[in-house]
Amino acid sequence: MSKKGQIVAALLAPHPPHIVYAENPPQNEPTAECGWEVLRWGYERLRRDLEAVDYDTIVILSPHWQTYIGTHFLGVEHFKSLSVDPIFPNLFRFHYDLHVDVDLAESIEAEARSAGLVTKMMRNPDFRVDYGTIVSCHMTRPEWDKPIVGISSNRSEAFYNPEVMQEQAIALGRATRDAIERSGKRVLLISSNSLSHRHFTTESDVPEDMSNEHITNHHQYLWDMQAIEMLRNGRTREFIDIMPEFTEHAVGETDSGALSWLISALDFPSYNAELYAYGTVIGTGNAVIGWFPTVEVN
Ligand SMILES: [Fe+2]
Numbered sequence: 001m002s003k004k005g006q007i008v009a010a011l012l013a014p015h016p017p018h019i020v021y022a023e024n025p026p027q028n029e030p031t032a033e034c035g036w037e038v039l040r041w042g043y044e045r046l047r048r049d050l051e052a053v054d055y056d057t058i059v060i061l062s063p064h065w066q067t068y069i070g071t072h073f074l075g076v077e078h079f080k081s082l083s084v085d086p087i088f089p090n091l092f093r094f095h096y097d098l099h100v101d102v103d104l105a106e107s108i109e110a111e112a113r114s115a116g117l118v119t120k121m122m123r124n125p126d127f128r129v130d131y132g133t134i135v136s137c138h139m140t141r142p143e144w145d146k147p148i149v150g151i152s153s154n155r156s157e158a159f160y161n162p163e164v165m166q167e168q169a170i171a172l173g174r175a176t177r178d179a180i181e182r183s184g185k186r187v188l189l190i191s192s193n194s195l196s197h198r199h200f201t202t203e204s205d206v207p208e209d210m211s212n213e214h215i216t217n218h219h220q221y222l223w224d225m226q227a228i229e230m231l232r233n234g235r236t237r238e239f240i241d242i243m244p245e246f247t248e249h250a251v252g253e254t255d256s257g258a259l260s261w262l263i264s265a266l267d268f269p270s271y272n273a274e275l276y277a278y279g280t281v282i283g284t285g286n287a288v289i290g291w292f293p294t295v296e297v298n
Pocket residue numbers: 015063064132194253
């Protein structure tokens with residue numbers, strides 16, 4: 001019998017394009033002087049820790065690939081194009097070149113379908129991969145040498161309510177875990193989202209001018225701190241319980257279902273997570289958090 005696959009690490013890895021802009025990678029056209037260092041240094045420490053973790057594939061759910069009928073999966077082996085952030089084209093014009101683990105994508109899709117979810121493999125070779133996927137993957141693994149599985153955010157929160165969304169995200173998380181275990185692969189899971197997500201409506205002349213960067217309001221900050229304390233201290237079931245309220249009050253990007261999916265795929269971890277950073281980007285609250293499950297493989 002082949003080896004059982006496992007989730008070897010899982011991340012809350014938010015995707016403000018500003019942090020890629022401030023990193024000045026060769027793939028991005030605009031250049032920055034500096035900016036958002038706390039978050040970027042947090043990602044740096046995360047990458048250092050990930051060097052000790054051996055994994056085959058990155059599986060990521062992004063809030064910016066929005067699908068209204070079911071959950072979709074990238075189903076083409078290679079994508080290469082230019083990604084331009086629709087709100088911040090001045091910060092993010094990124095030339096991406098990425099590979100997809102289509103086998104694993106198909107396995108997760110089939111597992112989710114048999115669990116009763118509406119699903120679809122995305123087979124359009126000209127599809128433009130969303131910037132959430134690109135930013136989180138780049139900050140986690142700038143070498144771009146691991147294939148990814150891209151999963152869309154089914155907007156059932158907008159269609160129905162946060163409870164329906166979360167129920168479906170939890171079912172998708174279970175299906176993801178089952179398919180990974182059957183695949184024999186070692187997988188890094190990424191939930192690509194901010195926590196509180198109310199942002200400024202104007203930008204300063206110098207986007208990386210950090211004298212203008214702060215949380216939008218104290219109310220959002222209090223929600224972020226509560227969420228982080230739960231997530232880092234193994235109170236993930238409690239977080240899932242308050243998630244609908246958090247999403248509504250903090251205008252959370254958790255409306256995407258990404259974090260509920262990740263927590264479910266990890267089977268509601270009660271162990272501590274590593275908090276790498278918390279920082280604001282145009283007023284939104286962003287935490288970089290890592291879970292390192294120890295799974296026995298025989
Ligand atoms: Fe976003």
